[in-house]
Amino acid sequence: xxxxxxxxxxxxxxxxxxxxxxxxxxxxxxxxxxxxxxxxxxxxxxxxxxxxxxxxxxxxxxxxxxxxxxxxxxxxxxxx
Amino acid sequence: xxxxxxxxxxxxxxxxxxxxxxxxxxxxxxxxxxxxxxxxxxxxxxxxxxxxxxxxxxxxxxxxxxxxxxxxxxxxxxxxxxxxxxxxxxxxxxxxxxxxxxxxxxxxxxxxxxxxxxxxxxxxxxxxxxxxxxxxxxxxxxxxxxxxxxxxxxxxxxxxxxxxxxxxxxxxxxxxxxxxxxxxxxxxxxxxxxxxxxxxxxxxxxxxxxxxxxxxxxxxxxxxxxxxxxxxxxxxxxxxxxxxxxxxxxxxxxxxxxxxxxxxxxxxxxxxxxxxxxxxxxxxxxxxxxxxxxxxxxxxxxxxxxxxxxxxxxxxxxxxxxxxxxxxxxxxxxxxxxxxxxxxxxxxxxxxxxxxxxxxxxxxxxxxxxxxxxxxxxxxxxxxxxxxxxxxxxxxxxxxxxxxxxxxxxxxxxxx
Amino acid sequence: xxxxxxxxxxxxxxxxxxxxxxxxxxxxxxxxxxxxxxxxxxxxxxxxxxxxxxxxxxxxxxxxxxxxxxxxxxxxxxxxxxxxxxxxxxxxxxxxxxxxxxxxxxxxxxxxxxxxxxxxxxxxxxxxxxxxxxxxxxxxxxxxxxxxxxxxxxxxxxxxxxxxxxxxxxxxxxxxxxxxxxxxxxxxxxxxxxxxxxxxxxxxxxxxxxxxxxxxxxxxxxxxxxxxxxxxxxx
Ligand code: HEM
Ligand code: SF4
Ligand code: SF4
Numbered sequence: 001x002x003x004x005x006x007x008x009x010x011x012x013x014x015x016x017x018x019x020x021x022x023x024x025x026x027x028x029x030x031x032x033x034x035x036x037x038x039x040x041x042x043x044x045x046x047x048x049x050x051x052x053x054x055x056x057x058x059x060x061x062x063x064x065x066x067x068x069x070x071x072x073x074x075x076x077x078x079x080x
Numbered sequence: 081x082x083x084x085x086x087x088x089x090x091x092x093x094x095x096x097x098x099x100x101x102x103x104x105x106x107x108x109x110x111x112x113x114x115x116x117x118x119x120x121x122x123x124x125x126x127x128x129x130x131x132x133x134x135x136x137x138x139x140x141x142x143x144x145x146x147x148x149x150x151x152x153x154x155x156x157x158x159x160x161x162x163x164x165x166x167x168x169x170x171x172x173x174x175x176x177x178x179x180x181x182x183x184x185x186x187x188x189x190x191x192x193x194x195x196x197x198x199x200x201x202x203x204x205x206x207x208x209x210x211x212x213x214x215x216x217x218x219x220x221x222x223x224x225x226x227x228x229x230x231x232x233x234x235x236x237x238x239x240x241x242x243x244x245x246x247x248x249x250x251x252x253x254x255x256x257x258x259x260x261x262x263x264x265x266x267x268x269x270x271x272x273x274x275x276x277x278x279x280x281x282x283x284x285x286x287x288x289x290x291x292x293x294x295x296x297x298x299x300x301x302x303x304x305x306x307x308x309x310x311x312x313x314x315x316x317x318x319x320x321x322x323x324x325x326x327x328x329x330x331x332x333x334x335x336x337x338x339x340x341x342x343x344x345x346x347x348x349x350x351x352x353x354x355x356x357x358x359x360x361x362x363x364x365x366x367x368x369x370x371x372x373x374x375x376x377x378x379x380x381x382x383x384x385x386x387x388x389x390x391x392x393x394x395x396x397x398x399x400x401x402x403x404x405x406x407x408x409x410x411x412x413x414x415x416x417x418x419x420x421x422x423x424x425x426x427x428x429x430x431x432x433x434x435x436x437x438x439x440x441x442x443x444x445x446x447x448x449x450x451x452x453x454x455x456x457x458x459x460x461x462x463x464x465x466x467x468x469x470x471x472x473x474x475x476x477x478x479x480x481x482x483x484x485x486x487x488x489x490x491x492x493x494x495x496x
Numbered sequence: 497x498x499x500x501x502x503x504x505x506x507x508x509x510x511x512x513x514x515x516x517x518x519x520x521x522x523x524x525x526x527x528x529x530x531x532x533x534x535x536x537x538x539x540x541x542x543x544x545x546x547x548x549x550x551x552x553x554x555x556x557x558x559x560x561x562x563x564x565x566x567x568x569x570x571x572x573x574x575x576x577x578x579x580x581x582x583x584x585x586x587x588x589x590x591x592x593x594x595x596x597x598x599x600x601x602x603x604x605x606x607x608x609x610x611x612x613x614x615x616x617x618x619x620x621x622x623x624x625x626x627x628x629x630x631x632x633x634x635x636x637x638x639x640x641x642x643x644x645x646x647x648x649x650x651x652x653x654x655x656x657x658x659x660x661x662x663x664x665x666x667x668x669x670x671x672x673x674x675x676x677x678x679x680x681x682x683x684x685x686x687x688x689x690x691x692x693x694x695x696x697x698x699x700x701x702x703x704x705x706x707x708x709x710x711x712x713x714x715x716x717x718x719x720x721x722x723x724x725x726x727x728x729x730x731x
Contacts, residue, residue, distance in 0.1 A: 015275070015276075015277070016275070017275060017277075017465055017468065017469040017472075018273040018274055018275055018278070018299065018301055018337070018465050019217050019274070019301065019303070019432050020434060020469075021274065022216075022217060022220060023213055023217070023432065023434045024434075026213070026216060043275075043276055044274045044275045044276055045235060045238035045239050045241070045242060045274070045276060045279065046235075046272070046273060046274020046275065046299055047274055048231065048234040048235045048237070048238040049224055049228075049231045049232075049234065049235045049274075049297065049298075050220060050224070050274050050299070052227075052230070052231050052234070053220045053221075053223040053224040053227065053231070054216075054220045054223075056223055056227070057216070057219045057220055057223045058216070065234065067237060067238060067241065069241070070241070072238065097530055098530055098531050098532060098533040099527050099528065099530045099531070099532055099533065100532075100533045100537060100725075100728055101533065102526075102527050102530055103527060103721045103724060103725055104725070106523075106527075106715075106717050106718075106721060107715065107717065107718045107721045107722065107725060108715065108718075109637075109715050109718050110629070110632045110633055110634065110637055110715070111567070111629070112628050112629045112632050113559070113560055113563050113564055113567070115628050115632070116563065116628075117563065127628070127631035127632070130628070130631070130632060132632050133631065133632055136632070136634075147713070148713050149636075149713040149714065155635060156634070156635050156636045156639060157634050157635075157636045158634045158635070181539060184539060184729065185539055185559060185729075186559045186560075186562075186563050187559070188553075188557050188559065188560050188571075188722070189718060189721070189722050189725045189726065190553070190725045190726050190728065190729030191725070192537055192729075195537065346535045346536050347534070347535050349534070391540065392539055392540055393539065393540070394540065395540035395541065395542065397540065397541060418541075419539065419540065419541060
């Protein structure tokens with residue numbers, strides 16, 4: 001399914017220290033239009049709990065999470 | 081500013097006025113001895129960066145609203161009303177202070193500028209004028225605590241990816257789960273950060289020491305403390321306390337994060353479990369010969385940055401040096417006394433503000449960079465995520481020419 | 497003139513002392529009524545016994561010595577002189593043999609207490625004009641220093657003038673009569689008001705009155721809060 005999602009912006013958040021992944025995604029999401037999708041690639045296992053919590057408190061939607069071998073890719077739709 | 085907003089802010093102020101803080105506010109003689117003890121002032125000598133000048137921003141309001149002198153003769157102590165300008169001043173004072181408490185060790189009265197700045201931060205929170213990023217991060221942490229059951233599985237799946245690396249690099253028992261979670265009655269609940277770098281090396285060391293441990297679902301850092309919101313600080317801390325109680329663990333071990341350690345250790349009150357920093361635990365493993373380290377695997381001069389919240393403010397000074405003694409023969413201290421070490425310049429939430437605070441963080445930490453350069457070290461090791469990020473930024477900005485490393489990762493890499 | 501002398505030497509002294517005592521007690525009570533903070537605020541490394549180190553921090557100010565040795569010198573001299581000054585004034589009420597362990601006439605140090613206070617106050621005042629301290633200073637800081645400076649100049653003059661001019665008026669006996677009568681609430685100022693020097697005493701007492709009147713409402717409360725605060729820092 002992930003292959004079909006077209007991302008409007010890609011953020012490379014690999015190997016960043018705490019709390020940069022969440023900080024950068026919350027900035028990055030503001031750089032796309034409402035309804036558009038940001039693709040965020042991380043290596044942090046913690047982002048698997050952080051990103052859903054972030055999306056919920058900020059009213060965005062994670063439309064897919066793909067766990068690769070080394071990386072985790074989130075597809076996040078800007079709602080507000 | 082509207083009258084009822086002002087009243088609300090003053091209520092918040094009043095709520096902070098404990099015995100100790102009231103004495104801090106009453107006592108400063110404006111002698112200025114603290115001025116040159118602040119890394120910000122030493123790097124950027126502007127009057128407003130003196131600790132006492134920061135504190136006066138709060139004290140002027142205190143005089144105006146809580147002290148007779150300010151009511152009868154405001155100009156004598158330069159008492160000022162709480163208005164929009166005052167909010168700007170509070171913001172500038174509080175978010176140019178890292179809360180390192182170095183100044184406090186120089187003041188003849190032991191006035192704690194961090195505590196006074198916590199009033200400033202609380203007023204900003206009440207006025208909804210605090211840095212957005214910090215309260216957003218705090219809200220995310222709280223939300224995680226509320227919905228942990230929804231996201232648990234994803235986290236466990238994510239850990240499995242890391243396990244391969246732990247097994248491959250440190251050859252541990254195939255029988256054992258490399259990164260256990262949800263272990264009832266574990267001896268240690270390890271609270272890490274989101275990043276793999278805070279989980280993998282520690283897992284290797286726990287396993288090498290044959291520890292009966294379990295990994296927490298939560299990240300250790302407490303953004304509530306950075307924004308200075310006591311309610312949120314409490315909620316974020318309670319997630320970990322509840323988890324520890326649910327699993328009935330003996331000890332909670334906090335990863336390399338200064339704020340997390342100090343907040344949990346000093347604010348959680350009496351608990352049935354012990355609270356330790358990972359540095360203490362590693363020193364214990366070495367002392368009890370539960371792990372063995374190869375000496376001098378890392379070449380060159382090694383120096384150690386004492387994270388303020390772990391050393392000066394929580395007393396962990398001997399343990400890291402004890403560990404480093406087992407890692408190298410080539411250790412140099414940054415300052416004569418660990419308690420007088422300069423702050424890295426990234427505390428108090430400044431690092432979490434990322435690019436927004438970058439310019440200030442770099443300029444205000446020149447003394448730190450000079451201090452590191454003077455050691456001619458090739459490895460700068462520390463035991464705090466926040467310090468590590470800031471020191472890495474400084475390394476680039478000032479071309480310090482060091483490699484910035486975590487103590488835990490050096491221990492893991494030296495395991496035999 | 498007589499009325500003014502009387503007002504300053506009698507009712508104003510009573511009033512100032514009453515405000516001083518009540519004010520200081522009130523400020524302490526107000527602090528004690530506040531809730532306690534629950535988190536430890538000490539710094540590390542901790543040294544035992546903490547109370548002893550806290551007292552050493554309070555009275556010897558090792559941190560100031562390290563950071564600003566010159567300032568430390570004047571601070572110690574100044575505060576030690578204040579201590580001698582208080583003893584000196586007690587002896588103006590009554591002679592106590594315990595203070596005579598080191599034998600002296602009046603005021604241990606024969607006028608040097610006033611001189612050291614004067615010099616250290618000048619130092620404190622002038623350093624407030626140097627850039628770093630000036631930026632921190634508020635009018636209160638100058639106000640207190642000038643008030644003390646005036647008090648001390650006039651006080652010292654009262655003592656020195658006797659030696660300079662060799663006159664026998666306004667002696668220790670005279671002061672003792674005056675202050676004792678004050679203590680017994682039967683004010684008698686006759687022994688100190690007949691001299692041409694009376695105006696000096698009146699000014700001295702006037703400024704001292706202002707100082708102690710203002711004490712509880714100013715940063716002078718550091719004299720009291722410094723001990724608990726240093727104890728908190730030591731844990
Ligand atoms: C016992 C512990 C005390 C300590 C540790 C202490 C410490 C200090 C310090 C550090 C200063 C700063 C100097 C400055 O502001 O430039 C100071 C000033 C001063 N202290 Fe104390 N003090 C103590 C007790 C007292 C007492 C009992 C008095 C009594 C009257 C007193 C009177 C003053 C005065 C007049 C100043 C000068 C204020 C100024 O410089 O603006 N102190 N003290
Ligand atoms: S050293 Fe202490 S008393 Fe002196 S100015 Fe600084 S905070 Fe105030
Ligand atoms: S706590 Fe640290 S940053 Fe803040 S005023 Fe004191 S020395 Fe400066």
